[in-house]
Amino acid sequence: MNPLMALIRWFCLLPLCFSVISQLVSSQHSDQSTMFALQKELSVLGWDVKNPDYCAWIGIRCNSNGSVERLELPRRELKENLVKNSGFEEGPHVFHNSSNGVLLPPRGEDLTSPLLGWLIESLKAIKYIDSRHYNVPFGKAAIELVAGRESAIAQVLRTVANATYNLSFVIGDAKNGCHGSMLVEAFAADKTVKVPYSSTGKGGYKAASLVFKAATARTRITFFSSFYHTKVDDLGTLCGPVLDQVRVYPVTK
Numbered sequence: 001m002n003p004l005m006a007l008i009r010w011f012c013l014l015p016l017c018f019s020v021i022s023q024l025v026s027s028q029h030s031d032q033s034t035m036f037a038l039q040k041e042l043s044v045l046g047w048d049v050k051n052p053d054y055c056a057w058i059g060i061r062c063n064s065n066g067s068v069e070r071l072e073l074p075r076r077e078l079k080e081n082l083v084k085n086s087g088f089e090e091g092p093h094v095f096h097n098s099s100n101g102v103l104l105p106p107r108g109e110d111l112t113s114p115l116l117g118w119l120i121e122s123l124k125a126i127k128y129i130d131s132r133h134y135n136v137p138f139g140k141a142a143i144e145l146v147a148g149r150e151s152a153i154a155q156v157l158r159t160v161a162n163a164t165y166n167l168s169f170v171i172g173d174a175k176n177g178c179h180g181s182m183l184v185e186a187f188a189a190d191k192t193v194k195v196p197y198s199s200t201g202k203g204g205y206k207a208a209s210l211v212f213k214a215a216t217a218r219t220r221i222t223f224f225s226s227f228y229h230t231k232v233d234d235l236g237t238l239c240g241p242v243l244d245q246v247r248v249y250p251v252t253k
């Protein structure tokens with residue numbers, strides 16, 4: 001069986017299958033549209049949809065006709081991610097002419113979060129940035145933690161008590177003149193990790209992860225920036241590390 005069809009067949013064991021299939025039905029049935037539809041649901045690290053040459057994506061091998069010949073994916077990539085809106089792709093409308101991103105207010109000022117699935121648990125706003133004006137690690141949007149420890153974002157996940165999970169995420173910079181030694185702190189159940197990132201303002205990113213054991217049927221994951229940063233050419237403007245691609249998968253033994 002074609003390796004791509006084998007993956008889709010396996011993938012259809014997951015509830016996310018239907019949206020992929022619906023996209024396939026409306027597509028030209030080419031490997032490119034299939035790969036893009038799969039990436040939209042799976043958000044595999046190293047599958048960069050900004051690069052239309054899917055044959056160059058990590059773990060993909062194509063034949064001379066550009067058809068996918070081989071797929072190598074870590075097992076965890078094919079489990080359902082517990083994090084809602086894990087890539088921050090569903091957020092407030094970003095005005096086309098605005099290059100400043102959108103400041104999302106802390107909880108309390110607004111009854112419903114403007115960012116699907118996420119709680120803004122902070123005294124100050126976080127910033128929603130889009131790929132037209134900023135460097136975003138994956139997809140079309142991400143968030144920038146612009147107010148140090150006063151700018152936290154969290155989500156409560158449905159977990160199984162005593163089960164072990166892996167939390168992974170990427171941090172980077174928005175290519176917006178925000179230089180310096182950054183540090184993002186992530187929390188899940190009773191575990192925490194501090195991830196350093198050295199920003200040269202060029203729009204890079206790195207991946208990090210944390211293994212934790214759920215204590216109850218609900219587990220909170222939280223992120224904030226340890227430090228305050230300002231733009232090199234505008235010391236009055238706060239900036240900070242970018243967070244994207246937050247995923248939680250059960251760890252199978």
Ligand SMILES: [Ca+2]
Pocket residue numbers: 087088089136137138139140141142244245
């Ligand atoms: Ca994203």
